Amino acid sequence: MKNAGTLQLASGSSFTKQRNMTAVLSSVQAVLALLFLFAGSMKLITPIAVLLAQMPLLLPGLFVRFIGGAEMAGALGLILPGLLRIGRRLTPLAACGLVIVMVAATVYNLIASLAGVALVTLVLGVLAMIVAYGRRGWGRA
Numbered sequence: 519m520k521n522a523g524t525l526q527l528a529s530g531s532s533f534t535k536q537r538n539m540t541a542v543l544s545s546v547q548a549v550l551a552l553l554f555l556f557a558g559s560m561k562l563i564t565p566i567a568v569l570l571a572q573m574p575l576l577l578p579g580l581f582v583r584f585i586g587g588a589e590m591a592g593a594l595g596l597i598l599p600g601l602l603r604i605g606r607r608l609t610p611l612a613a614c615g616l617v618i619v620m621v622a623a624t625v626y627n628l629i630a631s632l633a634g635v636a637l638v639t640l641v642l643g644v645l646a647m648i649v650a651y652g653r654r655g656w657g658r659a
Contacts, residue, residue: 595609617646
């Protein structure tokens with residue numbers, strides 16, 4: 519009988535770990551979604567001339583708008599499938615898309631000699647990768 523109690527305790531602690539991991543992933547998703555919604559909306563709302571004046575290396579204005587749209591779509595893809603419980607396999611795909619955007623942003627910032635900004639984009643990319651890895655089970659459902 520002692521083993522049965524131990525088994526139940528181990529099972530309960532496994533459930534608690536899973537709940538904690540789900541809470542952490544949900545929090546990271548929410549923070550990333552807010553950051554990417556803000557960044558993407560700024561790229562879509564701000565006049566192109568102002569955007570390009572802030573960039574050390576020249577990028578086409580429509581490409582910057584495209585990046586803003588990709589960030590907005592990725593942010594919505596992080597949050598909406600889980601909230602609506604529809605198409606939940608899109609969340610890890612959205613996170614993978616944001617990883618690609620952040621890798622490109624990190625490379626751009628390193629080329630532009632903006633090491634501090636490159637570190638921020640690298641951290642955001644790693645967080646998006648954690649979400650993609652943590653939510654990969656949703657793709658199997």
